[in-house]
Amino acid sequence: MGSISSAELNQGNTETGHDTEKFGYKQELHRGLTLKDLIIYGLITMLPIAPIEVYGLVAGSSFGMVPFVYMIGIVAMVFTALSYNTMSREFPISGSVYSYVQRGLNPHVGFVTGWLIMIDYIMCPALLTGFAALWLNRIVPSIPIYLIILIFTIINTFIIARGITLTAIANRIFLAMELIILALFIFFAVKYVFIDGHGAGGFSLEPLFQADKMDLGFLATATSIAVLGFLGFDVISTLSEEVKNPVKTVGRATVSSLLIIGLLFVVQTYVAALAHPQYENLDPDMAMFDIAREVGGDWLYYTFIIVGVLAVGVANALAIQSAISRIIYSMSRDKLLPFSGVLGKIHPQYKTPFNATIFVGIVTLIVAVTVSIEAIVQLLNFGALTSFMLLNITVFAYFFIKKRQRGTKGFLKYCLLPAIGFSIIAFVWSGFDSKTFLVGFVWMAIGIILGAVKSKGYKEVPPTLRDV
Secondary structure, three states: OOOOOHHHHHHHHHHHOHHHHHOOOOOOOOOOEOHHHHHHHHHHHHOOOOHHHHHHHHHHHOOOOHHHHHHHHHHHHHHHHHHHHHHHHHOOOOOOHHHHHHHHOOHHHHHHHHHHHHHHHHHHHHHHHHHHHHHHHHHOOOOOHHHHHHHHHHHHHHHHHHOHHHHHHHHHHHHHHHHHHHHHHHHHHHHHHHHOOOOOOOOOOOOOOOHHHOOHHHHHHHHHHHHHHOOOHHHHHHHHHHEOOHHHHHHHHHHHHHHHHHHHHHHHHHHHHHHOOOHHHOOOOOHHHHHHHHHHOHHHHHHHHHHHHHHHHHHHHHHHHHHHHHHHHHHHHOOOOOOHHHHOOOOOOOOOOHHHHHHHHHHHHHHHHHOOHHHHHHHHHHHHHHHHHHHHHHHHHHHHHHOOOOHHHHHHHHHHHHHHHHHHHHHHHOOOOHHHHHHHHHHHHHHHHHHHHHOOOOOOOOHHHOOO
């Protein structure tokens, strides 16, 4: 028999779960996901047709330069994505930013970070199912919105609870649907503009760049819109313990899905801008759907709405709900949440965080029918961006300061890049209104108090973190 190299041994350990045990946890989740599965998961989470939700609003705020806004988004978020890539290689375990800050910076700061990202992910499925219910109610008014939300929540909870493999299959089906309708929209928009001579009648640089509009105020607005449009790329890291080779796969999938989704956003919004250059008269809520009707007729309009409803209400909400159930599971197995003994349980047959998944489904339903969309958005944005800033700080503190990985490469990778990522997120964060800060800091205060209670005044940490 030939000898086995240490690299091969480490890869094998990662695939069989021994890497999880290195961090003090038993491998309980089923490892069945590949790089392809994770990229699909990331695309589904960020939603290839996501501009349908905000195109009208973004067009009005950016003087019609929607594709330019999304190009800024790619540049802005790639630095934080690289920080996720770095931390996922060092700590290939579930929990995402909660686990990374917990182990790379401080266990107690990690808990608060997990608390912040938890409200982001808990609120997001409620927001998505609410949007989808409103759209479907537009074409079928006889179906009550609350009933649509209930149906979507039950479907998503069942799929997630049943197993990560079933979730991956559902993701592929929904991604195929979205890409097909997107291809149809682009085809008819190109025909409408370049063959039929309507809209802009040909190529135009106005959706990409208008020199007279480029000032600091516009760039600030554009950056804020763009960054928030890419939220969700980080959920890939919540599946680290269900991936065959997380050390190599999770980070690559995170960056790859961000770049792919960015390209899809730019292309579809560019052809939409060419098809309908008069951005001032767009309906803020139905702009992309109206453009689809303009270029392809009623059948494309209604098909786009139906696919949008399924993509947002099921596929997108499915991915987010799956992510938050993993974060709650991770925090519960560390005994840091109320009812941790229940929420930290794994289903013996399905190998999923079953109780956490059911809990998230119940919360999603309650929030969707009782909380305003404005309040949901305020909490969602604050939690996500605050946790992103802490992640970038952690990369610097852990690698550059604690592990002393310096030199030219260390400075670029562990100091400069996370500093740029932190600065961009902090710039957007500083632009939140007073209501967002009020709601966000109240939620943070609750987390700090809960953390103090669970850790007996921040003196105790979970057994798996005593050496951190």
